[in-house]
Amino acid sequence: xxxxxxxxxxxxxxxxxxxxxxxxxxxxxxxxxxxxxxxxxxxxxxxxxxxxxxxxxxxxxxxxxxxxxxxxxxxxxxxxxxxxxxxxxxxxxxxxxxxxxxxxxxxxxxxxxxxxxxxxxxxxxxxxxxxxxxxxxxxxxxxxxxxxxxxxxxxxxxxxxxxxxxxxxxxxxxxxxxxxxxxxxxxxxxx
Amino acid sequence: xxxxxxxxxxxxxxxxxxxxxxxxxxxxxxxxxxxxxxxxxxxxxxxxxxxxxxxxxxxxxxxxxxxxxxxxxxxxxxxxxxxxxxxxxxxxxxxxxxxxxxxxxxxxxxxxxxxxxxxxxxxxxxxxxxxxxxxxxxxxxxxxxxxxxxxxxxxxxxxxxxxxxxxxxxxxxxxxxxxxxxxxxxxxxxx
DNA sequence: TTTCCTACTTACTTATAGGTAAGTATACAG
DNA sequence: CTGTATACTTACCTATAAGTAAGTAGGAAA
Numbered sequence: 342x343x344x345x346x347x348x349x350x351x352x353x354x355x356x357x358x359x360x361x362x363x364x365x366x367x368x369x370x371x372x373x374x375x376x377x378x379x380x381x382x383x384x385x386x387x388x389x390x391x392x393x394x395x396x397x398x399x400x401x402x403x404x405x406x407x408x409x410x411x412x413x414x415x416x417x418x419x420x421x422x423x424x425x426x427x428x429x430x431x432x433x434x435x436x437x438x439x440x441x442x443x444x445x446x447x448x449x450x451x452x453x454x455x456x457x458x459x460x461x462x463x464x465x466x467x468x469x470x471x472x473x474x475x476x477x478x479x480x481x482x483x484x485x486x487x488x489x490x491x492x493x494x495x496x497x498x499x500x501x502x503x504x505x506x507x508x509x510x511x512x513x514x515x516x517x518x519x520x521x522x523x524x525x526x527x528x529x530x531x532x
Numbered sequence: 533x534x535x536x537x538x539x540x541x542x543x544x545x546x547x548x549x550x551x552x553x554x555x556x557x558x559x560x561x562x563x564x565x566x567x568x569x570x571x572x573x574x575x576x577x578x579x580x581x582x583x584x585x586x587x588x589x590x591x592x593x594x595x596x597x598x599x600x601x602x603x604x605x606x607x608x609x610x611x612x613x614x615x616x617x618x619x620x621x622x623x624x625x626x627x628x629x630x631x632x633x634x635x636x637x638x639x640x641x642x643x644x645x646x647x648x649x650x651x652x653x654x655x656x657x658x659x660x661x662x663x664x665x666x667x668x669x670x671x672x673x674x675x676x677x678x679x680x681x682x683x684x685x686x687x688x689x690x691x692x693x694x695x696x697x698x699x700x701x702x703x704x705x706x707x708x709x710x711x712x713x714x715x716x717x718x719x720x721x722x723x
Numbered sequence: 724t725t726t727c728c729t730a731c732t733t734a735c736t737t738a739t740a741g742g743t744a745a746g747t748a749t750a751c752a753g
Numbered sequence: 754c755t756g757t758a759t760a761c762t763t764a765c766c767t768a769t770a771a772g773t774a775a776g777t778a779g780g781a782a783a
Contacts, residue, residue, distance in 0.1 A: 347730080347731080361642075362639065362640070362642070363554070363556070363639040363640075365554070365556045365557055366556055366639060366640065368769075368770060368771080369770080369771070369772090370769080370770085378731080378732090379731080379732055379733080380770095380771085380772085381731075381732065381733080381734095381772085381773085382730080382731055382732075384771085384772065384773080385729095385730065385731065386730090388772085389771075389772075390771070390772095440638070440639065443698070443699075443702065444698055445639070446702075447631070447698045447699075447701045447702055448553065448554040448557060448631065448636070448639055449553070449554075449557065450701055450702060451552075451553070461702065462702070465699075465702065465703070487717075487718070488717045488718070489713070489714055489717040489718075493710050493711075493713065493714045494714055496699070496707060496710060496711060496714070497692060497696075497710075497711045497714040497715065497718075499695070499699070500692050500693075500694075500695030500696040500698075500699050500707075500711050501688060501691050501692040501695055502691075502695065503691075503694070503695030503698055503699065504690070504691030504692055504693065504694030504695030504696070504698070505688075505691040505695070507634070507635055507638045507691075507694055507695070507698070508634075508638075508656075508687070508690070508691050508694065510638045510641055511634065511637075511638055511641060511652065511653070511656065512656070516687060516691075519684055519687060519688075520684075520687060520688050520691055522680070522684065523680055523684045523685055523687070523688035524688065526678075526679045526680040527678070527679070527680075527688075527718050538760075538761080559739075559740060559741080560740080560741070560742090561739080561740085569761080569762090570761080570762055570763080571740095571741085571742085572742085572743085572761075572762065572763080572764095573760080573761055573762075575741085575742065575743080576759095576760065576761065577760090579742085580741075580742075581741070581742095
């Protein structure tokens with residue numbers, strides 16, 4: 342944590358704010374004040390808010406890759422990979438990032454630049470392809486039991502997790518555990 | 533549509549904006565300009581934005597009650613009630629209301645007044661209780677087949693629908709149909 | 724030792740947000 | 754025909770947003 346550059350501090354602060362309040366829910370002041378810097382310092386590193394947003398999306402990709410590299414590998418037993426996704430989601434919510442990047446962007450989706458939309462899209466499709474593969478192999482290996490195409494099931498589960506995070510904000514984080522339990526049950530997992 | 537009062541026009545316009553862009557995503561100007569009135573006219577009917585928001589939440593309750601009175605009755609066959617919920621969701625998304633009120637409020641949840649939080653909470657719990665009942669009776673009547681407590685399943689399904697709407701904004705509305713199909717499949721419904 | 728680059732700060736600008744106070748047109752009541 | 758309530762408009766205010774231009778402190782390079 343020590344010796345973080347101003348640039349890194351800005352990204353960290355903005356990332357936290359973004360995933361708590363959405364793009365329109367925070368200002369440059371909310372970033373600069375707690376860091377003890379001036380607004381213009383942010384503009385120095387990120388000329389406008391879209392540049393900052395790009396950096397946040399990159400940060401999100403990076404963070405996901407780091408946090409998931411162990412369990413997000415293709416192949417092997419499917420169950421721990423799914424559990425890894427659940428744990429990751431719980432971790433994120435637990436450390437003050439209640440909404441995920443996709444959810445935060447969905448509200449302001451109309452005024453996003455094309456390259457940001459593309460980055461977001463590719464993020465979704467990467468996640469989707471990974472989960473589809475996990476479900477497919479899980480079904481082949483008799484770990485999971487479900488009807489319908491694996492891809493469709495993957496979309497449904499991602500949507501469920503997305504919605505679960507939203508509901509957790511309004512209700513409590515317990516709801517996440519409960520919903521994950523139901524997803525397991527629906528996949529025919531005993532415990 | 534004819535002879536709508538200014539107050540009604542304001543609510544309609546604001547409702548649409550709210551469910552497209554979220555609370556912080558629109559301004560008084562976005563309401564007044566298309567209606568050909570002045571900002572102060574809005575302040576006359578709704579002194580501040582929270583008053584307007586209260587009216588929008590009431591509108592949302594009202595609309596839901598109207599649109600769902602036929603299928604949201606307790607008792608009777610469960611399947612059409614569930615289908616009613618799916619149709620309602622599709623309708624709302626189809627007529628330019630991509631995010632639901634709960635989703636729109638979730639982002640700005642922190643700066644809502646207590647009575648608005650309460651109104652939102654009670655809305656969620658009403659929906660939840662209704663769906664729980666539908667699932668319970670559906671299971672008793674052998675229409676639905678699922679494991680786990682009905683309430684937990686209801687939470688999971690509502691979360692799925694919530695997330696589905698969010699994903700539909702980014703992807704396309706087809707994803708809704710697909711996710712609903714998977715929910716049916718997971719409930720052991722043939723077609 | 725001067726020059727230049729990096730990483731900022733100071734001091735603005737412009738736009739827009741929500742909100743208010745005072746004035747006005749219309750309708751209806753007495 | 755006078756008053757009063759309703760439903761606004763005009764004209765403002767204050768705060769804050771994103772963004773910019775010019776200045777500066779400190780280190781490295783020539």
